[in-house]
Amino acid sequence: MDEVTIKVRESGPYLVRGKVTLIDADGNQHTVEGENFVLCRCGGSQTKPFCDGSHRENGFCATERAVLASESA
Numbered sequence: 001m002d003e004v005t006i007k008v009r010e011s012g013p014y015l016v017r018g019k020v021t022l023i024d025a026d027g028n029q030h031t032v033e034g035e036n037f038v039l040c041r042c043g044g045s046q047t048k049p050f051c052d053g054s055h056r057e058n059g060f061c062a063t064e065r066a067v068l069a070s071e072s073a
C-alpha cells in the first residue's frame with residue numbers, strides 16, 4: 001500500500017497526497033484525478049467535499065494545531 005499524507009494548510013484545506021478512495025456520507029465513491037487533491041475545511045466550498053478556493057474569500061481562519069498523542073494524556 002502506498003503512503004498517504006494529509007497536510008493541514010494554514011487557514012485552508014486539507015491537502016491529500018497518495019491514492020485513496022473517497023466515500024461520501026451517502027456511500028458514493030469519488031474518483032479523484034491524480035494523486036493530490038484538497039478537501040474543504042471551511043464549509044464554504046460549492047464543490048464539497050473538495051476545496052474550490054472559497055476559503056480565500058469567506059474569511060476562514062484556522063490556526064489551531066493538532067494535539068500530539070503524548071500531549072493529550
Ligand code: FES
Pocket residue numbers: 012013014039040041042043044045050051052053054055056
Ligand atoms: S477550505 Fe477551501 S473552500 Fe473550504
